[in-house]
Amino acid sequence: MFVDALKRQNPQLIEAAVTLWRQGAILPDTYVIDVDQVLENGRKLLKTANDYGIELYLMTKQIGRNPTLARRLIELGYRGVVAVDFREAEILSEHQIPLCHVGHLVQIPDGLVEKMLRLHPDVMTVFSLEKARQISNVAQSIGMVQPVMIKMIADSDRLYPGQEAGFMLDDLESIVHQIQMMPGIKLTGLTHFPCLLWDDKQQSTLPTPNLQTLLATYNRLTNMGVGIQQLNAPSASSCSTLPLLAEYGITHTEPGHALTGTIPANHSGTEPERIAMVYITEVSHQFSGLSYCFGGGYYRRGHVSNGLVFSSSSTSSTFQTASVLPLDDSNIDYHIPLEGSYPVGSGVVMCFRTQIFVTRSDVALVSGIQTGRPVLDGIYTSQGMLKQGAFYG
Template identity: 90%
Template sequence: MFVDALKKQNPQLIEAAITLWRQGAILPDTYVIDVDQVLENGSKLLKTANDYGIELYLMTKQIGRNPTLAQRLIELGYRGVVAVDFREAEVLSEHQVPLCHVGHLVQIPDALVEKMLRLHPQVITVFSLEKAQQISKVAQSIGVVQPVMIKMIAESDQLYPGQEAGFMLNDLDNIVQQIQMMPGIKLTGLTHFPCLLWDDKQQSTLPTPNLQTLLTAYNRLTDMGVGIQQLNAPSATSCSTLPLLAEYGITHTEPGHALTGTIPANHAGTEPERIAMVYITEVSHQFSGISYCFGGGYYRRGHASKGLVFSSSSSTVQTASILPLDDSSIDYHIPLEGHYPVGSGVVMCFRTQIFVTRSDVALVSGIQTGRPVLDGIYTSQGMLKQGAFYG
């Protein structure tokens, strides 16, 4: 999906990934992240958001919940991160990464509510009265008042499978009344997802019906006299979409793919954020005229279409088509159209969610100055790998 953009915006990253692979410093099925470029992208996002009066919460699931990279970005001026599920919240909090927003896509299990409250997140999203009541009860017991957001849904809204959740818009008055009666929590925000999406036909990132639902809920609460301090509209956040969000009065959003330049709008390499992440693997074998690479990092919504194939020793580079994978099967291997020598390196660049893969994550600094340094290798869940035989 992003190979052409990668060659245009960051050919140094390709060279660094291949060099590390040839040295045996990284294995196949590794995402290589250009730390310096991520920080540059993060700086651009932060400046644009500040210009438009929007606060950004860092999204780390796309980069494997990596606490080291999160901390580096926070040093730029970000307040903290959004943890989209409780596993991410655990990993990041164990590394003292400040949690700003928890509970959005996945609620906090009862057994973790007290732990999360003691970390003092800026806001917690709830989408059931039972969860709101549980947070209220625990908050009272430890003597805090926790700000919460509610996620509102209308019948016409777009929800991804596995993410069906939220209070119905037509029940807004009743929901708010009940939440306001719960001591220990304070309703301060509204959220939804996805609020913006890339449109292939229009070749543009456009508002979804979900954004209108969010704004409708906000207007109704304003009329009710409920002070909403945070209007959170995640999805497709980038330097190009922040001005649009500001026009709608959005106060907070959560960049993820923009940090690595892998937003759909950047498929031609024209966005301010530059590509900062590649996937490297290796040809394992051939079968029935097809070459198969080591898998583990395939993401079924990644739109991976082609890869760059490198000889293990020469400078020859070939472009290979990635054949479709059966989404019902495990990605043990990734098929390439054609015959490529066993042991050849393959660089791919596509939209991914590293936290759902089995891949390694290699953080590399110095790429942009021609002196790449392997800072560390992590699991897809953000844990530093210790005692690995290859580094």
């Protein structure tokens, strides 16, 4: 999906990934992240957000919940992260990464509510009165009041499979009244997802019906006299879309793919954020006229369409473009098929929209790429843990 943008915006990243693979410093099925470019993307996002009066919560699932990279970004001026599920909240909190927003796409389970409350997140999202009541009770027991957000749903809204959650907009008044009766929580915010999406036909990022529901909810609450401090509108957050969100009065959003430049709008390499992540693997074998790469990092919504195949020899710098064949829903991505026959052991670089946290891949953080002196800072699991073992020293 992003190979052309990669070649245009960050050919140095290709070179660094290939060199590390040829040296044996990284294995196939590794995402290589250009740390310096991620930080530069982060600076651009932060400046644009500050210019438009929007606060950004960092999203780390796309980069494998990596605490080292999150910490480096926080040093730029971000206050903390959004943990979209409780596993992410657990992992990042163990690394002392400040949690600003928890419970967004997945609620906090009973056994973690007190732990999360004691970390004092800016806000928790609740999807049910039962969860709101539990948070209120636990918060009361430890002597605090937790700010919460709710997500209201209209019939026309778009929800991804597996993410169906929220209160129905028709029940708003009743829901708010019941939440206001819970002394351990305070309703301070509204959220929805996805609020912006890329439109292939119009080649633009556009508001979804979800954003309209978010705004309609805010207006109704304002008329009810309920003060809302946070209007949180995640998805497709980037330097180009922050001005649009500001026009709608949005106060918070949560960039993820923009940090690595892998937003759909950047498929041609024209966005301010530059590509900062590649996937590298190698050809395992051929079968029935096709070549098969070692898998583990395939993401079925990634729209990967091609890769750059190259020799394992350090004397060759020639790349061949190979089509990546689609995998159906019955697959386990032990291997990723390529059209054509390529020598066993050939390297393959791909660049596509991914969510590292749902893969089995390694994550290699590399600094110094932009100055021509790449240094392998560390290799992590897809869940943000520093790897140990014979391959990595």
